[in-house]
Amino acid sequence: MAHVTVGGVLLEGQAPTFDASAFNSQPMFPSAVWTSSGGAQYTWTDVWITNHICMAVIGAAIVIAFWLIVSHKMTIVPSKRQWFGEYVYNIIRNGVGREMIGEGYKRFVPWLLGLFCFILVNNWFGEFFPFMFPTFSKIGFAWGLAILTWLLYNYVGIRRHGFGHYMKKMTIPDGVPKPLLILIAPLEFISNFLTRPITLGIRLFANLFAGHLMVLIFVVGGTYLLTWVNNVAYNIAGGASLLMSFFIFALELLVGFLQAYVFTVLTAQYVSSALSEGH
Amino acid sequence: MVLLEEQGPLGPLLPAHLSELVIGVVLFIVIVLVMRKVVVPRFEKMYDERADAIRGGMERADKAQADAAAALAQYQQQLAGINDEAAQIRDKAKQSGVQIQAEARVKAEDEAQRIVANARTQVAAERSQAVESLRKDVGSMATVLAGKILGESLSDDTRVKKTVDSFIDSLDSEPVKK
Numbered sequence: 001m002a003h004v005t006v007g008g009v010l011l012e013g014q015a016p017t018f019d020a021s022a023f024n025s026q027p028m029f030p031s032a033v034w035t036s037s038g039g040a041q042y043t044w045t046d047v048w049i050t051n052h053i054c055m056a057v058i059g060a061a062i063v064i065a066f067w068l069i070v071s072h073k074m075t076i077v078p079s080k081r082q083w084f085g086e087y088v089y090n091i092i093r094n095g096v097g098r099e100m101i102g103e104g105y106k107r108f109v110p111w112l113l114g115l116f117c118f119i120l121v122n123n124w125f126g127e128f129f130p131f132m133f134p135t136f137s138k139i140g141f142a143w144g145l146a147i148l149t150w151l152l153y154n155y156v157g158i159r160r161h162g163f164g165h166y167m168k169k170m171t172i173p174d175g176v177p178k179p180l181l182i183l184i185a186p187l188e189f190i191s192n193f194l195t196r197p198i199t200l201g202i203r204l205f206a207n208l209f210a211g212h213l214m215v216l217i218f219v220v221g222g223t224y225l226l227t228w229v230n231n232v233a234y235n236i237a238g239g240a241s242l243l244m245s246f247f248i249f250a251l252e253l254l255v256g257f258l259q260a261y262v263f264t265v266l267t268a269q270y271v272s273s274a275l276s277e278g279h
Numbered sequence: 280m281v282l283l284e285e286q287g288p289l290g291p292l293l294p295a296h297l298s299e300l301v302i303g304v305v306l307f308i309v310i311v312l313v314m315r316k317v318v319v320p321r322f323e324k325m326y327d328e329r330a331d332a333i334r335g336g337m338e339r340a341d342k343a344q345a346d347a348a349a350a351l352a353q354y355q356q357q358l359a360g361i362n363d364e365a366a367q368i369r370d371k372a373k374q375s376g377v378q379i380q381a382e383a384r385v386k387a388e389d390e391a392q393r394i395v396a397n398a399r400t401q402v403a404a405e406r407s408q409a410v411e412s413l414r415k416d417v418g419s420m421a422t423v424l425a426g427k428i429l430g431e432s433l434s435d436d437t438r439v440k441k442t443v444d445s446f447i448d449s450l451d452s453e454p455v456k457k
Contacts, residue, residue: 023291024282025299042283047296050283056299060306067318074325076332089322106323110314118310139292140299148304202292209291 022216023137025050055135059122092116100268108271116264123256126212127249137208146201149267157274207259211252218245418443
């Protein structure tokens with residue numbers, strides 16, 4: 001079969017089709033062995049050292065370096081560098097931590113700050129060179145953070161209220177008539193223990209995945225149409241699509257920020273509800 | 280280009296390899312540890328110091344204000360004291376002026392009276408002296424004159440004396456010209 005593959009948009013003959021191979025990771029040191037049946041035998045370096053994992057590591061390094069630099073030799077009267085650090089720090093510390101969690105919020109600031117920055121940097125990798133790929137469109141990373149948040153809020157809840165009381169608090173709302181609890185309690189359980197982490201993970205992943213997909217379609221498809229031979233209408237459509245891709249990029253910058261913020265706010269919200277008395 | 284085969288039963292919703300999940304978790308834990316051990320303490324320490332500095336500054340400002348108010352009160356008090364003192368001094372001066380004036384007046388009056396009295400005594404003495412000498416001289420001269428005019432000796436002393444006395448009395452009644 002004559003396949004033309006451009007960045008995952010699979011162009012077969014004149015009908016472009018798509019598979020998600022643009023999102024597949026690429027081993028940095030490929031050493032897979034193809035068996036006779038067509039399947040691949042991956043070695044551990046293929047799986048553990050991929051381009052996307054390297055991106056995540058670089059993202060984490062950027063976050064750590066940024067915070068070490070802006071917090072270096074802090075003074076009461078801030079320098080410009082420190083002022084910028086304080087600005088970002090206060091968005092999370094006061095805007096998210098203090099607002100959502102209230103008393104005792106300070107011990108969650110490292111978590112929230114790290115979460116926000118790690119997601120933000122990796123999301124913005126999708127719009128900037130050299131990667132042009134949002135790390136969290138790989139769902140493994142999103143699941144990892146969702147699981148950690150799930151562990152965090154359940155841990156602090158159980159530690160404050162004790163396991164029994166915490167489970168009761170999270171499944172049996174106040175003021176619900178006893179017979180209704182047959183319905184409500186399982187729903188509350190599903191909502192608080194299953195839906196929360198799943199939606200956290202999928203929301204983050206799907207936004208980035210879809211965003212990157214849009215970028216790919218506008219850029220790759222646009223380029224494809226623009227360079228179509230002997231069809232001016234296709235070429236115009238391709239140019240328009242490339243122009244549109246700039247707006248999509250701008251939109252993706254916003255989405256990347258919003259998703260980082262939403263993930264952080266929801267984490268704070270879950271922690272707050274796990275710590276609160278009553279309900 | 281070698282790509283990892285990643286299409287599991289849930290498509291892109293489930294990672295085909297756990298590597299991403301594990302690496303993501305490890306990286307995030309590393310980030311949180313750095314934040315917790317280094318970054319957040321640095322920020323919070325600086326915030327505490329800033330709060331202290333602001334509080335200290337406000338305390339200093341309050342103290343300065345209190346000091347200024349105290350100084351002002353002190354100055355006002357001193358000023359009031361000075362005014363009082365000045366008023367006292369003025370009163371005293373006025374009093375002593377009046378006293379000096381009165382004393383001077385009394386002295387001057389005394390002096391004047393004394394001078395007048397002296398003058399009077401002197402005038403009286405001179406007058407009586409003059410009267411006395413006149414009485415002596417005028418009597419004899421008049422007698423002589425009269426004797427010459429009348430050509431007779433006025434032997435009758437009693438009559439002569441009477442005439443002279445009445446003459447002098449008439450002189451006495453005339454005012455003394457000074």
